[in-house]
Amino acid sequence: MDLLPILATLKRHKTAAGLIVLQVALTCAIVCNALFLISQRLERINEPSGLVDDELVVVSVVGVGPSQNADAQTRTDLQALRAVPGVQQLSVINQLPFGRSFSMSTMRTQADRNAPGVGVASYNASEGWLQALGLRLVAGRDFEASEYLDNSTLEQSETGKVTALVINKALAERLFPGADAVGQTLYGISDEPTRIVGVVERLVTPHPGGSDDMNVYSMLLPVRESFRGGAYVLRTEPGRREAVLKAAIAALDQTGPGRILRQQQLFSEMRSAYYAQDRNMVHLLVGVCLALMVVTAFGIVGLASFWVQQRTRMIGTRRALGATRGQILRYFQAENLLLSGLGIVIGMAAAYGISLLLMQNYEMPRLPWSYLPVGALVLCALGQLAVLAPARRAAALPPVAALRG
Amino acid sequence: MFAYYLDLALRSCRANPVLTGLMVLALGLGIGASMTTLTVYHVLSADPLPGRSERLHLVQLDAGQLQGWRAGEEPDEQLTRLDAQNLLAEARAPRQALMSGGTAIVQDQAEQAEARSVSARYASADFFAMMGAPLRFGSGWSAADDAAHARVVVISHELNERLFGGADSSGRSLRVQDTEMRIIGVLAPWRLTPHFYDLNMGSYARVEELFVPFATAMEIGLNRAGSMNCWGNERVNDPLAAGANCAWMQYWVELPDAQARQDYRAYLVAYAERQRQAGRFERPPNERLRSVRAWLVHKQVVPGDVRLQLWLALGFLLVCLTNTVGLLLAKCLRGTPQIGVRRALGASRKAIFAQHLVEALVIGGAGGLLGLLLAWIGLLGVRMNPASYAELARLDGPMLAACIAVSLLASVAAGLLPAWRAAQVAPALQLKSQ
Numbered sequence: 001m002d003l004l005p006i007l008a009t010l011k012r013h014k015t016a017a018g019l020i021v022l023q024v025a026l027t028c029a030i031v032c033n034a035l036f037l038i039s040q041r042l043e044r045i046n047e048p049s050g051l052v053d054d055e056l057v058v059v060s061v062v063g064v065g066p067s068q069n070a071d072a073q074t075r076t077d078l079q080a081l082r083a084v085p086g087v088q089q090l091s092v093i094n095q096l097p098f099g100r101s102f103s104m105s106t107m108r109t110q111a112d113r114n115a116p117g118v119g120v121a122s123y124n125a126s127e128g129w130l131q132a133l134g135l136r137l138v139a140g141r142d143f144e145a146s147e148y149l150d151n152s153t154l155e156q157s158e159t160g161k162v163t164a165l166v167i168n169k170a171l172a173e174r175l176f177p178g179a180d181a182v183g184q185t186l187y188g189i190s191d192e193p194t195r196i197v198g199v200v201e202r203l204v205t206p207h208p209g210g211s212d213d214m215n216v217y218s219m220l221l222p223v224r225e226s227f228r229g230g231a232y233v234l235r236t237e238p239g240r241r242e243a244v245l246k247a248a249i250a251a252l253d254q255t256g257p258g259r260i261l262r263q264q265q266l267f268s269e270m271r272s273a274y275y276a277q278d279r280n281m282v283h284l285l286v287g288v289c290l291a292l293m294v295v296t297a298f299g300i301v302g303l304a305s306f307w308v309q310q311r312t313r314m315i316g317t318r319r320a321l322g323a324t325r326g327q328i329l330r331y332f333q334a335e336n337l338l339l340s341g342l343g344i345v346i347g348m349a350a351a352y353g354i355s356l357l358l359m360q361n362y363e364m365p366r367l368p369w370s371y372l373p374v375g376a377l378v379l380c381a382l383g384q385l386a387v388l389a390p391a392r393r394a395a396a397l398p399p400v401a402a403l404r405g
Numbered sequence: 406m407f408a409y410y411l412d413l414a415l416r417s418c419r420a421n422p423v424l425t426g427l428m429v430l431a432l433g434l435g436i437g438a439s440m441t442t443l444t445v446y447h448v449l450s451a452d453p454l455p456g457r458s459e460r461l462h463l464v465q466l467d468a469g470q471l472q473g474w475r476a477g478e479e480p481d482e483q484l485t486r487l488d489a490q491n492l493l494a495e496a497r498a499p500r501q502a503l504m505s506g507g508t509a510i511v512q513d514q515a516e517q518a519e520a521r522s523v524s525a526r527y528a529s530a531d532f533f534a535m536m537g538a539p540l541r542f543g544s545g546w547s548a549a550d551d552a553a554h555a556r557v558v559v560i561s562h563e564l565n566e567r568l569f570g571g572a573d574s575s576g577r578s579l580r581v582q583d584t585e586m587r588i589i590g591v592l593a594p595w596r597l598t599p600h601f602y603d604l605n606m607g608s609y610a611r612v613e614e615l616f617v618p619f620a621t622a623m624e625i626g627l628n629r630a631g632s633m634n635c636w637g638n639e640r641v642n643d644p645l646a647a648g649a650n651c652a653w654m655q656y657w658v659e660l661p662d663a664q665a666r667q668d669y670r671a672y673l674v675a676y677a678e679r680q681r682q683a684g685r686f687e688r689p690p691n692e693r694l695r696s697v698r699a700w701l702v703h704k705q706v707v708p709g710d711v712r713l714q715l716w717l718a719l720g721f722l723l724v725c726l727t728n729t730v731g732l733l734l735a736k737c738l739r740g741t742p743q744i745g746v747r748r749a750l751g752a753s754r755k756a757i758f759a760q761h762l763v764e765a766l767v768i769g770g771a772g773g774l775l776g777l778l779l780a781w782i783g784l785l786g787v788r789m790n791p792a793s794y795a796e797l798a799r800l801d802g803p804m805l806a807a808c809i810a811v812s813l814l815a816s817v818a819a820g821l822l823p824a825w826r827a828a829q830v831a832p833a834l835q836l837k838s839q
Contacts, residue, residue, distance in 0.1 A: 015734060015822070015826065016731060016734055016735065016738075019727055019730055019731035019734065020731060022727050023724055023727045023728055023731065026720065026723055026724045026727065027724055030717070030720045030721070030724070034717070037713075062510065062522060113472070114472060114473070155642065258520075260510065260519075260520055260521065260522060262522065273791065276790070276791040276792075277710065277790075277791070277792055280790050280791075280792075281710055281713075281714075284714065284717075285717070288438070288717055288718075288721055291434055291438070291721065292721060292724055295431050295434065295435075295724060295725055295728050296724065296728065298427050298430075298431065298728070299431070299727070299728035299731050299732065302424060302427055302728075302731065302732040302735055303731050303732070303735050305735075306735035306736075306738070306739060309739070310738070310739075361712075362709050362712075362713060
């Protein structure tokens with residue numbers, strides 16, 4: 001198909017053609033970046049925590065007055081909770097992924113305090129944590145009974161020494177690349193070294209998904225929190241969670257009356273609440289993309305219809321001189337392709353510019369190249385779809401239209 | 406003349422209902438989206454204490470260890486308890502307050518109602534005056550109460566509603582943890598946006614429900630919450646002790662003018678120098694004295710997502726505008742024969758230009774109205790979302806005015822090019838071709 005007549009016609013409608021090009025370019029630039037933002041958010045939302053999210057419930061209580069012996073009370077609580085029907089395993093943890101608190105320590109491979117360290121989220125976990133949280137050990141072993149100690153004992157001890165440590169794989173690979181982390185020692189909990197006894201495949205920090213690269217390392221210490229410093233995490237079957245939660249609350253009320261509930265939640269709810277803002281943003285971005293495309297499509301329909309009407313005589317003349325309906329149809333489709341194509345080329349450059357701005361201001365990674373052809377394809381298809389109706393109307397014009405004028 | 410143009414515009418719109426509808430819809434969507442996001446941005450970047458905020462300043466000192474120190478780096482956002490207490494004792498500003506947050510369990514003594522956990526703020530006497538806290542009943546406590554570790558509290562309007570049904574509860578007693586305290590003040594409903602004096606509690610957190618003199622709270626061992634940064638080589642057994650190398654307190658001063666700010670800054674440098682000579686500070690003086698606005702800007706308190714949404718909506722408005730310009734142009738050009746006739750009958754270029762601009766304003770006005778409606782629905786949607794600031798998103802007077810201004814501006818911007826093109830139509834040519 002000859003492009004020259006199309007170009008000659010467009011030359012006489014520079015402003016209108018320019019407006020379509022501009023609109024396609026803007027839409028292309030925004031849609032490319034929005035699609036990338038959406039994929040980033042989805043990746044964040046779907047990041048596995050390493051825990052069995054759908055099998056956990058969390059309960060924590062606070063004492064009204066100063067408890068005489070929080071550790072003893074905690075042991076009683078654990079015993080009562082273990083007896084709750086449906087509870088497979090349980091543990092007391094000082095902090096949880098998607099929770100409010102975030103405690104971390106700077107860990108070093110050398111004893112020297114000036115040596116560089118890595119910020120590591122630090123989970124204190126009591127017996128049973130491995131099964132209760134559903135973590136997967138990829139190297140080493142679980143803590144042994146002799147390695148556990150009460151947090152209150154630790155706080156009063158002279159050195160603050162903790163003997164054993166389980167770290168996540170991300171930290172193992174960061175500190176000991178290519179080597180076996182189990183058996184190595186780390187400093188940072190106290191002046192004394194702590195031996196790594198195990199590595200879990202995956203365990204996110206309490207606030208996963210931030211822009212900070214350091215926010216991926218975590219470790220577990222064999223330290224028993226009392227009910228004051230930790231939450232009870234109970235593992236059960238997904239279908240029994242609500243019932244278990246209810247029974248657990250009743251059991252805690254029995255063992256230590258006068259305390260009030262601080263938290264009672266399914267772990268999956270904590271996760272869902274944590275990502276609520278991201279989900280919201282995804283919906284919003286999808287909505288804006290759709291609205292942009294609809295507006296652009298209507299813009300194309302409007303201008304194309306106008307052109308068809310304006311060129312009625314030209315179309316009639318061409319038809320009278322032997323052009324087929326198909327040729328007229330393709331003329332308008334090609335014209336649209338030309339304009340969209342130009343818009344898309346400009347739009348891609350703009351998309352890249354916007355991406356650079358986002359990188360500077362929002363710590364976003366660079367827009368991957370693969371999003372550009374996707375955006376181009378979407379806009380091309382949109383343009384062709386929008387122009388179809390006016391183009392068909394043009395093709396349906398009878399040759400005598402030229403004479404009616 | 407305007408009435409005639411208006412009549413022409415309405416006729417022209419009625420003659421092309423689909424095209425007109427499309428333009429109004431596009432403009433409405435664009436204006437609605439931008440007004441929604443602009444309102445959220447406007448609310449979240451608001452001044453928490455209009456007329457007072459430029460006088461309040463956050464004090465930062467650098468009490469960290471020399472190890473790992475880099476010249477000019479940002480000092481800790483909070484002070485150690487000892488520094489906060491020292492500055493308060495020396496009281497070099499007209500007003501100053503140290504504070505920290507926490508949670509406490511309260512129980513109404515008389516009613517024996519169920520105990521509940523409430524958010525609390527432990528502060529010194531000037532807090533209420535500095536933050537402009539509206540007291541409904543009673544008053545705040547005095548510096549003498551601070552010194553005496555008085556067992557007094559001020560409670561929020563909400564807590565008073567829940568515990569005492571909104572009655573004047575000043576003078577009544579309240580059990581806080583294990584201690585019996587006397588309520589001396591009840592606040593009127595109060596919300597600071599953002600929660601600037603302690604952003605660790607959440608930038609748009611609600612104001613606390615219970616206020617206790619700091620010294621009292623420490624003495625009876627109330628729970629502390631918020632961020633804390635400890636350093637040094639000694640193991641810290643009690644991070645809340647006055648001597649501990651742990652920064653966890655906010656310290657605000659009220660300084661009326663530039664001279665006072667300069668003097669206070671000099672005083673802070675001298676204080677840090679004295680501490681260094683005493684061997685307590687290791688680093689050279691590195692103080693910060695930020696006004697509320699500077700502090701909020703420094704902490705980038707408006708969420709990144711909100712700023713992103715604003716840009717997204719403005720981009721969308723731009724596309725909608727381009728769309729409207731294109732459609733309006735098509736509509737104008739379609740009417741070229743009529744313009745030719747009007748020109749031939751003596752209408753000036755200016756008249757044609759004005760006529761088409763009025764048409765653009767009519768469409769813009771309709772689009773603006775639709776946009777306002779959509780913004781109202783959009784904000785309803787924002788308020789239903791789970792973010793802490795959601796409930797704050799409401800259209801106010803200035804935003805309403807901005808909405809009208811934006812739609813007027815948008816319609817004029819959309820109408821200029823088509824109107825100009827219409828004014829270029831030559832009368833003779835059109836008549837000839839008929």
